[in-house]
Amino acid sequence: MTEHPYLVSPDRTLDLAGRDPRDRRLFAGGKREGRDQIRALNGRLETLQETLYAEGRHKILIVLQAMDTGGKDGTIRHVFEGTNPQGVKVASFKKPTPKELAHDYLWRVHRHTPGRGEITIFNRSHYEDVLVVRVHGLVSPEVWGKRYRHIVEFERLLAEEGTVILKFFLHISKEEQKERLQARLDTPHKQWKFSRGDLAERAHWDAYVEAYEVALSKTSKPWAPWYAIPADRKWYRNLVISRILVERLEALEMSYPDPEDLDGVVVD
Ligand code: ATP
Ligand code: MG
DSSP: OOOOTTBOOTTSOOOGGGSOTTOOTTOOSOHHHHHHHHHHHHHHHHHHHHHHHHHTOOEEEEEEEESTTSSHHHHHHHHTTTSOTTTEEEEEOOSOOHHHHTSOTTHHHHTTSOOTTOEEEEESOGGGGGTHHHHTTSSOHHHHTTHHHHHHHHHHHHHHTTEEEEEEEEEOOHHHHHHHHHHHHHOGGGGGGOOHHHHHHHTTHHHHHHHHHHHHHHHOBTTBOEEEEEOSSHHHHHHHHHHHHHHHHHTTOOOOOOOOOOTTOOOO
16 A cells, blocks of 8 residues: 555655645645535535544544644644534644643643543643643753654554544645734734734744654554645645545544334334
8 A cells, every 4th residue: 555645654754844834735636626625525524524424434534733823723624514513523733731730740731531422622731741841941852852753652552442543733834824923913803813922933843844844753553643744835734634534534434323223113
């Protein structure tokens, strides 16, 4: 089988500079055709998610990570459009509270992992503990250095207990981030999204790139693969993620559970 072009290989260190955030090799058409395809994929995902819920066997965990303005929110909105909110949960991980900080960093994460029949999307995740934490030295290298191993083992535990894990890094360029931040400043209904903190983080762009390269390479495993998705074009990003998700769910070959014996049952 040929490897997916955006898969992060576990065998060599990811080089983000060598990956084009505007790449579009998986779709020959333009934006309009792309959007039509996404709509078709939304329909398939809706059915798959209903079957997943009805069958109540598999658990699906989707991890989204990106630089600020990378498009996590938009991805959630567009890829999951039409699915039933009863079966799809989003867990967003912000700066840890004092109570969360009093525990190990996986404590707050584990309780949000999906149960049977559920899809859970992590909007940021335990990866922050080797990204922002590493870039800002919030704990010593001694401490964060061990976390890659913990994360690999934690995800292996989830996978062995029946969780399908897919991880997406939304790869935008520094120029694209500039445009998106500027748009947030200039557009009244987007201003609420602007934070001065994003500018402070932008100054650490290179350190984040390095932290992402290391984290993704060390933790992309067959049971929990990372995909680095070209994300400067929003429609292409949504299309590629929808496809990977639909293909992975279709491979589960799920079916609706057998009904009870309905012979002779009448509704009067
Ligand atoms: P938006 O795209 O809407 O801005 P967001 O995910 O960036 O959404 P924010 O509230 O702006 O949400 O930012 C959350 C912040 O919390 C990020 O700066 C992130 O790095 C930080 N954070 C998340 N987890 C941790 C952690 N374990 N340790 C320290 N900081 C963390
Ligand atoms: Mg933010």
